[in-house]
Structure formats: C-alpha cells, structure tokens
Amino acid sequence: MAGSVTDWVEAHVDDQSGYKVVGRTAEDFLKIDDGKGNTGTVAVIGAKPMVEAADVAPVLAMATKPDFIINVPSSSIWTGDAIALAQGVPAGFGTFGDLGKAVRKGDLTGYRNKEFAFFEDAIGQHTNVRQVSRPYESVFVAHRRRGDDLTIALIDAYNLSAEDVRNARKKIGAFDIALKMSSYGKVTDAARNAAESIGAEAMIFGDLMRRLAK
C-alpha cells in the first residue's frame, strides 16, 4: 500500500461507490459529495492491528473535525476508547466499506453499525445484566447481577465456522461466547468444538439470551 492511506482511499473511490471525492481540506481530509446535495469530510488513518484512542485523537484535534473516520486496513479492530472519542465529536467511523453505507444512509456523523447497536441494546436490556461495557467494536462484556461477567465476541458471519472462532480468538483474545450476528445461516459443529476447545461457547442470539440468565 504505497503512499498515504488517504491517497489509497481516494484511488479506490469509483463510480460504484455512490459518492465522489471532490477535494481535500487543509487538514488533508477528503471532501466527498454524493451528487444529491450531501457532502462531508473524511479523515483516513492507518492503525493496526488495533485502532486506539491515540490513533484517533490527532485527527479530532484539528480545527475542522471530520464527519467520518476510515481506518485502513479494514481488519483492524476499533477499541471502545477510540469509538467513544469519535462518537463524542460526533464522527462516524469504520472501514472504507462502512463509508459507502454511511453515505447511502445520508448520515456520516451518526453512522453506527446497526447490528452492533442491536446487540448492545439487547444485552444491556436483559434482566440479569446490570451494565454492558465495550472493550472493542465487536466485543461486549455483560456485567451480570447473578453470575460472572461474560465476554461476548460478535462474529459477523452468515454461517459461523471453526475458522471464524479461531480468527476471533487470535484478533481479540479470550472470550466466553462467540455469537453469530446474522439471524440467517447456521453454526457448524466444528465451530462449537473450536469454541469449546478454548473454554468458550458458540451460539446464536436466542441462545445468548438464555445464557445470560444462568
């Protein structure tokens, strides 16, 4: 990935993106326009393997705040602290792909992965959960009234495979539950075995609600 990450993103915006890059700000943020009267500014950072608050703070310290922050590579994991910093501005955040989704929603600054928001709300509203914390974008910790805390890794896979479980463990460390986010698809037996081998469980949303109670 030669050149700056900002250059890389600009070079990959095409006629299928749903917006165009029309210039740059003095802060080197991309100025985008969807051709429907919606414009915005996008900061691009290059943190890996984690996006920490310290990676986000410099672009938010500029005189002009970005409406959205992209991190490249897309495989990097946003920490809860970095998310809180961005949302406090507010600025949307995510991958190059997320920017396209945010543009199409017409809401750059408020963009939030709706699936993650659903699970955060659902876990937090469980009667046996007194608080939810979010160490990483895709990881929630359910602090329960009865029983130990449960660390839940959300896995955005149509079907949950053993490799999904191993990959999550490698990227985010130990967890108690690998949760398949999609309401479609299935969890393979190998995925359940892979989770069990690391002292965890692989499950779907309905199972999670029951697991939180016991």
Place this chain on the structure above:
Amino acid sequence: MTRAHNVDALTALAGQLGSVAADTEWYLFGSMDREEEFSSDVDLLILCETAAKADALRATIDPDQLGRPIDLSLMTFDEEREIGAVALQAARKIYP
C-alpha cells in the same frame, strides 16, 4: 468495480497463492455477486480440506487488495456438507 472485475482479480489471486490455494473452492455471494448498485464489500467464501489450510488462507489474503474490503468466510468441506453453506448463501463458484 464490477463483479467481473472482482472475479478476475480473485481468480488471479488464487492462482498466485500456489499451494496455499491448492484443493480449495472459491465462491462469491452477497451484493457484489448479485451486481447490486453500490455494494460496499466483497463477500468471499473459500472451502478447504483442513483447519490448518483455512488458517493459512486467512493469514495470506489481504482483505484490502481489491477496491472494496473482502469479507472472507473460510470453512472446511466437511462443515459445508453439514450445513449446506453454498446453497444457504446462494454463492456462486468462481474458482477453480
């Protein structure tokens, strides 16, 4: 970036990976495969024989090498047979 462009890029990648991609099958699914307007990522399913091969493919494939992030799903042929992932995801084979 069109479906055809992505298929060309991914089949070229599979060829470049040599032994890492040997005895694997690659499938596209999702909005890019359906050629929907403004797809945000490339949904790629790769089937392989072993867990070790799946891990090697994950380690080797750069998800940012195309014009959209590659959303990579890896599973063994045994897992696919168990749940019928290709049919469930309406995936279309692109390699070999």
